[in-house]
Amino acid sequence: MSKYTRQFKLSAIQAYLKRGSGFRSIAAQFNMDPALLRRWVHAYRLHGDASLQVRGKDHSPDFKVSVLERMWRDRLSLRQTAAIFNLSSSTQIATWESRYYSGGIKALATGKKGPYTVMRKPPAKPVEALPVNDEDLSHAQLLEKLRWAQMEIAYLKKLKELREEKARQKEAEKKKPG
Numbered sequence: 789m790s791k792y793t794r795q796f797k798l799s800a801i802q803a804y805l806k807r808g809s810g811f812r813s814i815a816a817q818f819n820m821d822p823a824l825l826r827r828w829v830h831a832y833r834l835h836g837d838a839s840l841q842v843r844g845k846d847h848s849p850d851f852k853v854s855v856l857e858r859m860w861r862d863r864l865s866l867r868q869t870a871a872i873f874n875l876s877s878s879t880q881i882a883t884w885e886s887r888y889y890s891g892g893i894k895a896l897a898t899g900k901k902g903p904y905t906v907m908r909k910p911p912a913k914p915v916e917a918l919p920v921n922d923e924d925l926s927h928a929q930l931l932e933k934l935r936w937a938q939m940e941i942a943y944l945k946k947l948k949e950l951r952e953e954k955a956r957q958k959e960a961e962k963k964k965p966g
Contacts, residue, residue: 794840830871849896852884
């Protein structure tokens with residue numbers, strides 16, 4: 789569904805054409821984007837009332853390629869190309885161009901977004917069931933467990949040192965004459 793009615797678009801276009809004011813001043817009167825008004829006026833000049841018709845049909849890959857080829861051949865902007873082909877949005881053409889470059893004409897087929905890959909979750913690592921008793925552990929597993937315990941102890945010691953240092957600093961601040 790279009791954000792603007794056919795009558796609204798026609799009123800804005802006619803106001804621009806009759807008054808001869810700039811796009812910005814007319815767009816401000818209608819509380820809209822000047823670039824949008826510019827696109828409507830350009831399309832209206834090329835296609836008349838047909839430019840105001842509600843569009844939303846899917847275009848064939850061949851049509852999309854012909855639009856792109858015309859744009860490239862005549863070195864047209866996205867906005868100019870949209871107006872020439874009476875398309876509702878210039879960003880639509882940019883999307884087609886991106887898809888064409890990434891996947892050729894096949895990527896322009898309806899429903900295909902191009903060779904995008906779906907991000908898959910990494911496979912879950914199998915959980916190793918560690919033996920409950922230390923007696924059942926291998927030598928390597930016992931060493932790993934020992935290293936882990938040593939790391940935890942070192943971390944806790946450092947944490948204790950930092951807390952003690954912080955407490956000493958607070959105590960020293962209290963003793964300073966102020």
